[in-house]
């Protein structure tokens with residue numbers, strides 16, 4: 001029986017070392033190969049020029065090399081945001097986004113093909129979950145984009161398609177690879193993971209005591225309203241989610257971000273400001289207000305700018321840290337899952 005090939009780009013240095021030692025190779029080979037994969041980011045084994053032909057043959061026999069194919073790129077004329085569609089080796093496609101800020105380049109990656117969380121306003125979940133991405137498929141989105149623009153990527157947000165906490169082990173491995181000094185060496189502080197609120201996983205992540213930022217997709221000020229927008233609230237009640245965020249702060253001392261997509265007439269009222277204040281007051285946190293990005297499958301609409309700023313001002317008066325997130329890539333299907341969906345429907 002033929003053995004399944006190993007995903008070499010998902011191996012950490014210790015795993016590569018063990019693999020090399022098993023082959024009777026010297027330990028330092030592992031570091032050389034790791035650097036080819038994660039520093040120089042080669043797209044084939046043949047490019048590893050200080051590795052012998054025979055070892056390269058062996059690597060090819062035992063392993064496969066994830067190398068995402070750029071299927072399409074859309075560039076925003078408004079702000080230079082670039083939205084990528086990548087083809088995976090099994091024929092699935094995923095999206096990633098590059099946002100250029102004054103302080104550096106930020107990449108937003110997908111963590112799954114599709115999503116099973118069912119948030120009502122989100123395009124990524126309309127066709128359900130196909131599968132979780134491997135650590136290598138997550139990290140390669142960043143490598144490919146860095147190579148495409150020829151610039152360093154300094155920030156990463158796991159806020160694309162998928163629920164990262166629903167692909168937890170691969171997420172942890174991805175974080176390990178991304179922050180490894182022998183690879184891209186991105187600081188944990190420059191990484192944000194966004195979740196719809198899977199309570200046990202938030203707690204588990206907290207216990208790893210990493211320095212990454214947790215973003216919690218709150219989107220509502222009460223359990224009742226959250227249930228209307230996010231089916232995950234059936235499983236984890238809003239106060240339980242907030243409690244898990246407090247725990248995350250206690251364990252890591254990292255300020256939690258609350259994402260709040262404003263939907264006209266649904267979660268943008270005066271009562272919402274007061275209820276939201278009561279819910280999170282006293283926490284070391286930050287609220288990000290995002291005007292909901294309308295998707296054609298749903299009828300949700302954005303409040304007007306005045307209503308958005310009104311909401312912000314009132315929260316601020318209540319002593320809550322809050323910003324209105326600048327919309328990026330509005331002209332290029334910026335919302336989660338829109339580009340992939342368009343692509344899938346075309347074919």
Ligand code: SAH
Pocket residue numbers: 117119121122123158159160161162163164194195196197215216217259261290291292293294295335336
């Ligand atoms: N599953 C994770 C990460 C992916 S979604 C999570 O739920 O956090 C990334 C963010 O985009 C989440 O805050 C999500 O609620 C938000 N989002 C999805 N679709 C949106 C839309 N149409 N308009 C505004 N925000 C949206």
